[in-house]
Amino acid sequence: MLPPSVLAHLNRTLDVPLHLQVYEGLREAILEGTLKPSHRLPSTRAMSQHLGVSRNTVLLAFEQLLLEGYLESRVGDGTYVTHTLPDTSIQKPEVRLEQQGIQPQLSRRAQKLLQVQVTQYLSQPEYRAFRSGMPALKDFPFEEWRRLHARHWKNPPLQLLAYGDPRGYLPLREAISEYLNASRGVRCTPDQVLITSGSQQGLELASRLLLDEGDSLWMEDPGYLGARAAFQSSGLQVCPIPLDQEGMQVQYGEMHHPQARMAYVTPSHQYPLGITLSLTRRLELLKWARNSGAWILEDDYNSEYRYEGRPLNALQGLDQDGRVIYVGTFSKVLLPAVRMGYLVLPEHLIDLFIHARSLVDRMPPGVSQAVLAEFMQNGGFERHIRRMRSLYADRQAFFLQLAQQHFPDWLPFQPSPAGMHLVSHLGEGFSDRTLVEEARKAGVTVRALSPSYLQDAKQGLLFGYAGFPEDESILAARDLGRAFRVQK
Structure with a gap:
């Protein structure tokens, strides 16, 4: 007899071929120990009738399991679950090591x-205002880049x-x-x-x-x-x-x-x-x-x-x-x-x-x-830099206007002659990490300054203005102003 798990894996509505579903069901039954070592399996003809699939489907599943060492064929006697795997290696653990309080062994380098x-953004990789370090993605010369890629991939040199x-x-x-x-x-x-x-x-x-x-x-x-x-x-x-x-x-x-x-x-x-x-x-x-x-x-x-x-x-x-x-x-x-x-x-x-x-x-x-x-x-690279230099200068000026409009009193900003972000230092009693979290709840991304310090950390926020058009910046500044007024 076959364990119920083999039948449970069969679903003709899936895109997964039936022979792979049979393979997976048998493999899981072996790993769980439902099919014991040296257990004799039904013939491929009997199994195909039992599962309601073609014999070729079962043959393909058996071939894969034989190749991977889960089954062994005995000439003139049938097909068996291999007897060479010790019970401990085919038992499926019910509880993960971490759940038992046992930590996997890591190298000292991995522990460090x-x-x-690495960054404040690993947990929030989305592209939205006012994430710092983000260029103007929508203003990239995509058409020129696409033409270059198409030409190079059409008949690329072998080197x-x-x-x-x-x-x-x-x-x-x-x-x-x-x-x-x-x-x-x-x-x-x-x-x-x-x-x-x-x-x-x-x-x-x-x-x-x-x-x-x-x-x-x-x-x-x-x-x-x-x-x-x-x-x-x-x-x-x-x-x-x-x-x-x-x-x-x-x-x-x-x-x-x-x-x-x-x-x-x-x-x-x-x-x-x-x-x-x-x-x-x-x-x-x-x-x-x-x-x-x-x-x-x-x-x-x-x-x-x-x-x-x-x-x-x-x-x-x-x-x-x-x-x-x-x-x-x-x-x-x-x-x-x-x-x-x-x-x-x-x-x-x-x-x-x-x-x-x-x-x-x-x-x-x-x-x-x-x-x-x-x-x-x-010359495309330098043309792009010139365009972005002009665009980012305009976006910085526009951001300063928004800051003055939506948070004028307690988030001071000074124009910068370079870069893609501005820093606002916070007054006494404010936590930049708390404000970052409140901004996230409002759908806005800003970066806390204090994690950048190793000693004598100062509180502040980094606002990236370069990557975002005016309509996005207006909405983000409005939502941020509302969220920060509650904190204030």
Whole structure:
């Protein structure tokens, strides 16, 4: 006889083939122990009649179970549940280990990783105002991008379909090098450019390759949560360095954390406060790196969006000693879904990073790189940046008007000459985390400032204005004003 579970799996209204349903029913009965080891099954003819299916259906199910080792065939005697599986391996546990209070064994690295906060948005990934770090998705040049993709996929060169260079597609590295030399003051050749899967992979590679577990690293306080997560998951000691109007206080770092082997900075537009690292501090930082043999990790995450004058030159262009690793990304200037970034490496680090890149991710997607390379070569990239720079400047001005209208007294904002978000510092008695939750209930996304601090946390809110058209911003500001008035 067959257990009821086999019949229970049969449902002719499903798209799942009947032989797979028979297979699943028998497999489950074996795993649950309903069908014991060495139990003799009915013949395929008898089972097909019992189930009301064709004999071929049962034969296909038996073949799969025989291949996977659940059944064994005895010549001239029939088909049996295999006798080689011990009872303990085919018993289906009624209670999960976690429900018994037993934790699965994890590596120390995994345990550290679970304790690290990567972003405030993992639990709310939706696209809505006023989420920070979000470009204007609806204003992307989709038609031009579609044409490029169609042309490259129509008859792609075989080199784009095979395993490619771990450094990335050469024409893309050439385009990035040319762009950085002209617009960011970065001094590099295409050989120094390494394509990554976004800036996060670049941060992860640099921290693991250049520092050992337990080493110390300077980080701006407040600073970027994603970078802190990469460092902490690598077992590094993150040393918070306070900021003033000139940016990271290098002398504070030298005095309090002289053993540090790396400094992570966002010098062109500090995240999240928007401060620019002064020339004096840049030279101090480079001198410290030279004298101590330390590294500088320069994250230039959205330096293109400066609304007054031309974008500031990168710190990397001042480096004479090969101590700066430059990190760039296309997530903010194009789309987060593009998932492409890059590192600019000192020449003596190139081979090391190529080797590591090939181990963790082998290579970036070939055709996607070719599309981006042509987009940069034909001027589409710079045209898009110019359009977005103008659009974001207008959206910042419009947001400031909305803020003045809907929450004028207790959420102060100052215009910023760059970036894609604004910060409002909260007065005494307010909790930014509480306000973030109230905003979420009102259907609005804002980010709390306090989690960006490692010490002496200040309360504040980050409002991303760049990614949202006026009609969406109007509705969000109105709903947020109502929610916040209740809190006030």
